[in-house]
Amino acid sequence: MTVSVLGVRHHGPGSARSLRDELQRLKPDIVLIEGPPEADELVGLAKDPDMLPPVALLAHVPGDPSRAAFWPFAVFSPEWQAIRHAVQAGVPVRFCDLPAAHSLALRPGAPETADGQGEHGGEAGDGGSPDGATGEHDGRDGHEEREPGAGPEAVRADPIGALARAAGYDDPERWWEDAVEHRGDTPFQVIAEAMAAVREGHVPGEYEARREAFMRRTVRKAIKDGYERIAVVCGAWHVPALAGAAREGAWGAGLPTVKADDALLRGLPKVKTEITWVPWTYGRLAAWSGYGAGVTSPGWYHHLFASPDRPVERWLTAAAGALRDEDLPVSSAHVIEAVRLAESLAVLRGRPLAGLAEVTEAVRAVLCEGDDLPVELVRRRMVVGERLGQVPDATPMVPLQRHLREEQRRVRLKPEALDREYDLDLRKPLDLERSRLLHRLRLLGVGWGTPLQSKSKGTFRESWSLAWRPEFDIDLIEASAWGTTVPAAATARVRDLASGTVARRGAPAPGGPGGAGVPGAPGEVTLADLTGLVERCLLADLPEALPHVLDALSERAALDSDVTHLMAALPAMVRAQRYGDVRGTSATGLAVIVDALLTRVCVGLGGAVTGLDDDAARDLLRHIDGVHAAVALLDDGPAAPGAPGGSPSGARPPPAGRGHPAAPAGPPGRGASGEPAAPAEEETPQRRWLATLRVVSLRADLHGLIEGRLTRILLDAADLDTAEVGRRMSLAMSAGHPPARAAAWIEGFLSGGGLLLVHDPRLLGLIDGWLTGLAPETFVDVLPLLRRTFGAFAAPERRAIGSRVRSLGTGTAEPARKTEDVDDERAAAAVRTVLTILGRAESADG
Structure with missing residues (x-):
């Protein structure tokens, strides 16, 4: 019986190649890998041709998806190569790290995401992260680390930094690349001896000790199960705690006893967890994203692993291709000179192979001729190398995740890591379905799509920017509490949002129509929140949720006495009423609410304009402009079927006894001498609004900003002539x-x-x-x-x-031009065309 403990660097291409060759030499009959044991049943999916790294194991607590942890794997991760070797050779694979059920229970309320934003943020130490295969600290950051919740004895120096300093390097990253990654032939025995020297005298913290105790327990179980050739793949830091005297043929010598390990693991808190595979991205693997065990250049490491021969030449050729794609002049001669420069720099610096620093300097000096802007393009596309992994359909998923995958195929929207813009024409059924799906996901807090300012002025177009992020899978798991399909879950969440029983945790509210927010905390539903929710229901086509929102809106509007709140709510409602038919969605009941809101605004505006300072006047002016633009949409819109009096907005006139004193009975002078007043013109929302502004503009206590703006509005609406405006x-x-x-x-x-x-x-x-x-x-x-x-x-x-x-x-002002006589017959065709564009072709002959 032999136990081979192979210490690796997580996401190290040299380690991955060396491990692959070592496993082929050892031919183990079982492979133990640092990671959560709950994933043992999912290892078989690695041989599915649809499983394409980067991928990650995701463990979460049902009912509390905020408590979750990721274990990412790239194609150049040694752990992934160990998994691939085992499944291809037909030997069992077991994960040997502390179970996720314990690691998540030990950190309540601290989600362990790829961004490392849990309570142990930064680079996860050996006792710092339940990231298992990737949260492992291999000591390459050159800083001291303290385990969360551990005492002072858990503080230790960076082991790779210590080895680098001993070798005369001031950069631990460069030393590790020169000694291991760029060579690919470093014996694992040498790594074990180096780590044993660095760990001498080290006292592990409680969490690190428990992890290593569970790893030893897993090795003992494999021995007990009768396996003869056991390969253990773990972070290099753990090798001394697992190897002991294994090289002398007696595994376990010098290691803690079974009794001591059992005592450490006794009484650990535990929670119920679920685990699955999810797609990952190289962007989330990069250290700049905050992920503790990430690497600064996943694209470069992928290239080193995939190109064992002539990697510098191949890299610079690909960089030249990326620059040519942007129409930058790069010739073959540039590439040849860049290769010579990179190799010369490596020789001068005593490196076995030109590293990323050397090839980047060659790109800057030769390919980009000293310009940093195209260098940044190469970094973004190649050094980080955004790519999104893929998991097969057989992967365990919550029903909502599976339904979304089906919807993505149906509307032909493929998740991608890079931002991609889509311009949707809502008159096309496919684009309309895409828009509805994206709006429904935003209601669920899944910000896959971000609305952009459309280049078109029409309401039938939308622009979106789509980019898939790994954390969206957690959002979907959390949203699965609302339903098993995207429409059902969005409908249920909107109902609770309308009632104020759920806090908003999703992506930012979309811009443009439907851009109003939703409640930020239970019980804090404002009128503007509800009107924005109405718009979002129409955009997402959720007819079952709309009545609940409208009922809540009616109740809230009846209780809100602040006219500015009513004015802020009105534009969103008018847009929803006006443009809902573009999507074929029903907006029944909106006209009544819009009419009631406008009436209350007209009644309360007079009291809202008094006693304003400069800031308050500007704020109110913004609301006045918003209401004025919304009322113009109502008045110019097509008449709603069955609307009383043919009102273009479909809004009914105020019932008897609910008049608004701000609106005069008729035009000035009419009926003032006691004669019978002329019949009043049919009331429309615009006439009602302009009548209110006319009366308010005559007040003597108006702020100058408000009075000037009201005068301009009335002039533009032809309610005042220039003589009155001049006065x-x-x-x-x-x-x-x-x-x-x-x-x-x-x-x-x-x-x-x-x-x-x-x-x-x-x-x-x-x-x-x-x-x-x-x-x-x-x-x-x-x-x-x-x-x-x-x-x-x-x-x-x-x-x-x-x-x-x-x-x-x-004194040379130009005289006013004399108005020429208009030829009615010649103008009729133009008038008819204009009226047709305005939707009033029926009155063109009037």
Whole structure:
């Protein structure tokens, strides 16, 4: 009976090649690998042709997926090569590390993700991470490490750093690469002796001691089961704790006794766990991601493992190809000179092979001619080398994960590690289904897709950026509590969000339509949250969830007395009502809620505009602009079937007794002399809103910013003529008002754009006369406000205004052009076309 303890560096290509050759020489009848024993039943999946690394073992606690751990494997990981050798040779494989049931129980509430964000963050020590095959500390970071929860005796120095310093290296990473990775022929016995020297006098912490005790227990069980040639693959640091006197033929000599190990493992806390394979990425394997046992250059290590002959030449040739793909001029002569430079640098530095530092300097100096920007491209594409692994369909999954895989195939969206942009045309059934799937996943907190600003102005297009991350599998496991399919789970979660019984834990709310957030904590559901949820239900096509959200919205709106909350909620509701039909989703009940919200906004706006400081005025102005834009959508939209009076928005008029005092009975002067008033025009949302703004704009206590903006809105809506606007502007800029208020009035008035001043010389003259009449000290005070106002205009607008002002100063203002007679017959065709575009072709002959 022989026990061969093979110490490796996790994710080391040289270690992987050496281990593969050593296993072929030893021909073991069982292979023990550092990792969670719960995964023993899943090892057989490694021989499935659909299993493509990088992959990872994922262990989690059912009902609490935040307590989870990953054990990633790349093709150049020694553990993966050991698994592949065993399954191809038909010999059993067992994992020998501390079970995940114990390691997760020992760290309650500290998820062990690939990013190392658990309570032991940073590089996981031998006692630091349940990452098993990858969380192992092989001492290459050159810093001291303390095990979580361990005493001072658990502090130890970096073993690789100590060996590197003894060899005269100031960089432990470079020493390990020169001694092991770039050679591939370092005997495992040499590694064992080096680690034994470094560990001399080391007192393991409690967690490290328990891990090594369980490894020894697993070896003893394999011996008891009758295996004769046992190969143990573990982190190099653990070799002295497992080998003992094995080289002398008596395994166990010098090691702790069975009784001592049993005492260490007795009474360990335990939780129920489930384990499976999940895809992994090289980006998550990189050390810069925060993953403790990661490597800085997984793409480079993959290349070293896959290209044992002439790796430098092949790497620089691939780098030249990547640069050529970006239309950068790189010739074969560049590659030849780059190879010579890399090899020369390796010789000067005494390295057995040019490493990543040498080939990167050759790329920068020769291929990129000293430019760092293309070097960064090579680093991103090749040094890290984003690639996403794949697991077979036979892998254990929760029903929600399996349903998502089916949906991804149905809509032909393949998960990829690199960001990929999709421009979806919602008029196409396939793109519509893709959009619905992505919106449903975002409701579940799975941020696979990130909405982008669409290049199209139409509502039938969406742009997305898709990139799959390994942690999304944890999100899916957590979301499986809501249902077994994506639509069912999204519907259930929306219902609970609407009732305020669940906190939001997902991805950021999408931008654009449907971009409002969802509740951040139980019981904190705001009106804006609910209106955003309505939009997201429509975007995700969840008709069963929408009634629950609308009921919650009605109740919340009835209790909310803050008019700014109502104003913030209205635009999202109007967008949902207006654009829901683009997706073919039903928005029944929205019109009634929109009408009620608008009525309450009209009633409460008068009280909301009083006593405002500058910041409050700007905040309210933003809400006013939002409501104004939303009301324009209502008024211009197609009439809803069955809408009373043919209202374009489908909103019913207010019932009797619920009138809004802000709206006058009719136009000014009508019915004022006691004569019978003319029949009132049919009320629409826009007329109701403009009537409210008209009355509010006449208040004497308005902030200048609000008064100026309301005047501009009424002018643009043709509710005021230029003569009335000129009168109001003259009053605002009169000597009775402070200059700062006049400047605020101008800022609000011009916030809709500067073209008005280009085409209306009278208004421009009023502003010019007021500004030139200011005292010097007053001019200095109002100048920042005016610069902010005019600085927001486009450059052509500013140039045109300057030209007009120059004409005013010289008295050569251009006379108004005489309006020519219009040929009605020639104009009819153009009018008909415009009305058709606006959706009013039926009135083109009126």
